[in-house]
Amino acid sequence: MxxxxxxxxxxxxxxxxxxxxxxxxxxxxxxxxxxxxxxxxxxxxxxxxxxxxxxxxxxxxxHPALVAAAQRQIETMPHVMFGGLTHAPAINVANSLVELAPDGLDKVFFADSGSVSVEVAIKMALQYQRGQGHPERTGLLTWRSGYHGDTFGAMSVCDPEGGMHALWHGVLATQRFAPAPPVRDCEPEETQRYLEEMERNIDATTAAIIIEPVVQGAGGMRFHDPALVAGIRELCDRHDLVFIADEIATGFGRTGELFATSGAGVTPDIMCVGKALTGGFMTLAAAMTTEKVAAAISSPAGGGALMHGPTFMANPLACAVAHASVELIASRxxxxxxxxxxxxxxxxxxxxxxxxxxxxxxxxxxxxxxxxxxxxxxxxxxxxxxxxxxxxxxxxxxxxxxxxxxxxxxxxxxxxxxxxxxxxxxxxxxx
Structure with a gap:
């Protein structure tokens, strides 16, 4: 042709x-x-x-810095398995991510894509609850008009009616959905009423709350106030739930803040990043979490290990480019x-x-x-x-x-x- x-x-x-x-x-x-x-x-x-x-x-x-990073890496080691081995590109980009992320998010799991990082975050949350002695906590709570990806766990927390995955009703895991959040610049009283509605959706089976902070992406491109993000952090603290922030679209400066959660003054328990992570060169994402979550997962009750391991996990070529991209972000x-x-x-x-x-x-x-x-x-x-x-x-x-x-x-x-x-x-x- x-x-x-x-x-x-x-x-x-x-x-x-x-x-x-x-x-x-x-x-x-x-x-x-x-x-x-x-x-x-x-x-x-x-x-x-x-x-x-x-x-x-x-x-x-x-971008010249990303091209140069890719060229250097492809000449030495485009790929090597991450099981039992490690390499400088993964270590360097992880170090840069830890330095930029909200305080406390210092454990990094590299995934193939944004959707997969959400899958990993869900696994982290469920294993954390097992490690905390709550195996009955297997459900997720989110709000409508959200989008988190096209794999099955991620689809289960996308809007079940107005989103792109209504075809899979009855097949996906059934999660709990609060109404769509009130839009940006709403009255404080409306924010408070909404958080009370969100709290009423929490029950004994709830393991985590997952949201896109400040900007909902492909589910509707809706904006909401950072006060809602801070309120959800408080709900998770009060009920010992895992707060998962999907910052795949919002991270790295897109909203005007380095991360939307940072702009809200909070640290999530798990944060997913992707998209701009490699500056558009290739697919790579990460799920970042805290010492507390990692320790519970790694305990015997939590499973003893995080049960995920992609073939191309922490691909050196992708990590080298990601490090260059994150350094550009760090230059501000x-x-x-x-x-x-x-x-x-x-x-x-x-x-x-x-x-x-x-x-x-x-x-x-x-x-x-x-x-x-x-x-x-x-x-x-x-x-x-x-x-x-x-x-x-x-x-x-x-x-x-x-x-x-x-x-x-x-x-x-x-x-x-x-x-x-x-x-x-x-x-x-x-x-």
């Missing part, structure tokens, strides 16, 4: 894409190169990656760029919430969301953004952007124009 059309036709007929049928109902765009904030398409178009490639390429594509360059991006997104989208068909516009850190009042035509809205020179991937009623932290003012202006154009395309679709 030589021509772009041949490649695309094979792709459509033989390769599954996320949440799509077979064969694909809509043809994908063929990317030939990525550099900085730009994607080069096979048709010659150069477009801004307004999604940071699903929030992972936070430093832009092919994003502390200047993310607030600027937030201000520019806010200015560029001002007034859009008054347009017909637009239900809400919200911005936090390097995140912008335009919520329509009905589901959007994904192809029409994507095409409208591409016409402005930006790659976006709307879903449901949401048109959103998560630009790379290295985006310039001019590039953010282009992204806000693309969001407006996509919203206009959504407004003009039949109702």
């Amino acid at each position: 030589r021509s772009s059309q041949e490649l695309l036709e094979f792709d459509r007929r033989h390769i599954w894409h996320p949440y799509g049928p077979m064969p694909a109902s809509v043809q994908s765009r063929l990317v030939t190169q990525a550099e900085g904030v730009y994607l080069q398409l096979a048709d010659g178009a150069e477009v801004i990656d307004g999604m940071s490639s699903w929030w992972a390429a936070c430093h832009g594509h092919r 360059y994003w502390c200047d760029t993310v607030p600027r991006i937030e201000a520019e997104l806010t200015t560029g989208l001002a007034g859009l919430d008054r347009q017909p068909g637009v239900a809400d516009v919200r911005v936090l850190g390097a995140i912008a969301v335009v919520e329509m009042d009905t589901a959007v035509d994904m192809e029409a809205t994507t095409a409208a953004a591409l016409a402005e020179g930006v790659w976006l991937r709307p879903f449901g009623r949401l048109i959103y952007a998560m630009p790379p932290f290295v985006s310039t003012t001019e590039q953010i202006d282009t992204i806000t124009r693309a969001l407006r154009s996509a919203a206009s395309a959504a407004q003009s679709q039949p109702r």
Whole structure:
């Protein structure tokens, strides 16, 4: 296959894409190169990656520090098993993570992906409760409008009705769900009433509470106040529950805070990180936990060991790149760029919430969301953004952007124009 059309036709007929049928109902765009904030398409178009490639390429594509780290590592040891062996890349990135994470999160388990890190976090919570003498605590509590991944444990704590996994009702483990959290800037009394509702969902079988702190991602792109996160920490303390913070999307500066939990002034018992961990180079995630949780897991009652061990656990190549990415985060360059991006997104989208068909516009850190009042035509809205020179991937009623932290003012202006154009395309679709 030589021509772009041949490649695309094979792709459509033989390769599954996320949440799509077979064969694909809509043809994908063929990317030939990525550099900085730009994607080069096979048709010659150069477009801004307004999604940071699903929030992972936070430093832009092919950042020189990450390229150099990958090149050095691939020349010495691309992979080695982690059972019985260890290596400097894993040790170095773990050390950097421990230094950056909220105090007390100093035990690191490397996983293959964000979803797998959630699976590991669930295992940690259940084994911790066994180690504490509570084998009856086998259930999880969360809130609606959440998303934690596509593996079975992770799916069980995604929104069971409004999310992407309703097909698996009756197959997934049954968990407890509080209502969706009140949105950002709600009254303190509403926060308190909500936490009381959350507490009423705790029973003798509850092992842990798992949430996405401050920003709910693919379940609805909803924002809530840090006070809710602090309140959930207090609930877990009061009932001896494990607090799991899924920071796969929110970690490493995306919300304007290093971690959303840090911004709320709390330390979770377990924190999942991924996506930006390798700066978009390759898949790697981690579940971080405390000495208390690790000791209970490692006790005879807790199982004596954490029962998980991926083949590619702590892949040296991924760890080397992750160390370079985390060091960039540690340099705190994003502390200047993310607030600027937030201000520019806010200015560029001002007034859009008054347009017909637009239900809400919200911005936090390097995140912008335009919520329509009905589901959007994904192809029409994507095409409208591409016409402005930006790659976006709307879903449901949401048109959103998560630009790379290295985006310039001019590039953010282009992204806000693309969001407006996509919203206009959504407004003009039949109702």
